[in-house]
Amino acid sequence: xxxxxxxxxxxxxxxxxxxxxxxxxxxxxxxxxxxxxxxxxxxxxxxxxxxxxxxxxxxxxxxxxxxxxxxxxxxxxxxxxxxxxxxxxxxxxxxxxxxxxxxxxxxxxxxxxxxxxxxxxxxxxxxxxxxxxxxxxxxxxxxxxxxxxxxxxxxxxxxxxxxxxxxxxxxxxxxxxxxxxxxxxxxxxxxxxxxxxxxxxxxxx
Amino acid sequence: xxxxxxxxxxxxxxxxxxxxxxxxxxxxxxxxxxxxxxxxxxxxxxxxxxxxxxxxxxxxxxxxxxxxxxxxxxxxxxxxxxxxxxxxxxxxxxxxxxxxxxxxxxxxxxxxxxx
Ligand SMILES: Nc1nc2c(ncn2[C@@H]2O[C@H](COP(=O)(O)OP(=O)(O)OP(=O)(O)O)[C@@H](O)[C@H]2O)c(=O)[nH]1
Ligand SMILES: [Mg+2]
Numbered sequence: 001x002x003x004x005x006x007x008x009x010x011x012x013x014x015x016x017x018x019x020x021x022x023x024x025x026x027x028x029x030x031x032x033x034x035x036x037x038x039x040x041x042x043x044x045x046x047x048x049x050x051x052x053x054x055x056x057x058x059x060x061x062x063x064x065x066x067x068x069x070x071x072x073x074x075x076x077x078x079x080x081x082x083x084x085x086x087x088x089x090x091x092x093x094x095x096x097x098x099x100x101x102x103x104x105x106x107x108x109x110x111x112x113x114x115x116x117x118x119x120x121x122x123x124x125x126x127x128x129x130x131x132x133x134x135x136x137x138x139x140x141x142x143x144x145x146x147x148x149x150x151x152x153x154x155x156x157x158x159x160x161x162x163x164x165x166x167x168x169x170x171x172x173x174x175x176x177x178x179x180x181x182x183x184x185x186x187x188x189x190x191x192x193x194x195x196x197x198x199x200x201x202x203x204x205x
Numbered sequence: 206x207x208x209x210x211x212x213x214x215x216x217x218x219x220x221x222x223x224x225x226x227x228x229x230x231x232x233x234x235x236x237x238x239x240x241x242x243x244x245x246x247x248x249x250x251x252x253x254x255x256x257x258x259x260x261x262x263x264x265x266x267x268x269x270x271x272x273x274x275x276x277x278x279x280x281x282x283x284x285x286x287x288x289x290x291x292x293x294x295x296x297x298x299x300x301x302x303x304x305x306x307x308x309x310x311x312x313x314x315x316x317x318x319x320x
Pocket of ligand 1: 030034092143
């Protein structure tokens with residue numbers, strides 16, 4: 001595969017004017033980067049942001065030099081939806097020490113996919129806690145690594161999942177499967193906002 | 206491409222941005238703000254500014270610029286704030302609200318289904 005040099009960049013159309021975000025979260029090695037790669041129209045790119053320990057993006061370059069900042073690396077892919085809308089899919093870092101920075105880093109996200117490796121279900125507890133606390137709409141997608149087969153009910157119980165949160169199985173390596181996961185998420189977001197009583201309040205952090 | 210930023214010593218980043226501090230709350234650039242060049246590079250321009258103007262010949266997200274330049278997003282935000290202040294780029298910010306626009310959600314769904 002070509003590397004993302006200037007020669008191989010695929011530019012957006014001239015009329016693109018609205019960037020949207022969806023974030024893929026989950027435990028270490030759950031398949032986040034794989035899912036981003038499966039649906040992205042560009043080779044996934046990697047970049048990093050410098051955040052303060054309080055979860056602010058640095059507002060003073062001296063903080064980059066100091067010890068108070070943390071560097072968070074993440075990968076992302078891109079999906080051109082139509083002439084104006086372009087969706088960026090972010091693979092959040094799996095390492096636990098970065099998790100407190102997610103909501104800040106990806107503020108304004110439409111919603112999140114929580115990828116679960118059913119061999120290590122408890123790896124996703126923290127992610128789900130964070131999303132619930134922040135009021136970010138999410139769905140849970142179980143990536144099939146050939147572990148023991150659990151019933152959806154068993155997984156829901158293990159995750160203590162709110163009954164209205166969709167739970168699907170997927171293969172992050174498959175474009176079609178990953179696409180369906182994203183569609184499920186966006187339909188869920190539509191339903192949430194269509195039913196006013198369920199509107200999750202975005203907490204200010 | 207190596208992992209961006211790894212070999213960027215803080216001092217190099219300090220030099221790139223003139224030590225200024227404009228990546229904070231008043232910096233308008235979101236990760237997915239689409240940046241568009243409003244002019245061609247001119248001689249004597251800082252090389253990162255030249256690279257950004259070339260790259261943003263077509264709309265390009267802040268995060269793509271950062272990945273392409275191999276610089277942390279915070280540094281790219283500062284560079285972009287300078288270019289914006291000088292009128293050399295324009296910015297198309299995401300139309301996100303606390304509650305997403307139903308029309309946009311529908312457009313996202315249609316786009317995904319058509320993939
Ligand atoms: N069997 C199987 N393997 C998968 C699947 N998805 C990903 N993998 C593999 O699992 C490994 C980890 O996947 P990654 O996509 O790198 O996981 P990640 O969540 O990005 O990992 P970190 O960023 O390190 O937290 C890779 O070797 C993938 O090929 C899947 O659906 N089934
Ligand atoms: Mg990864």
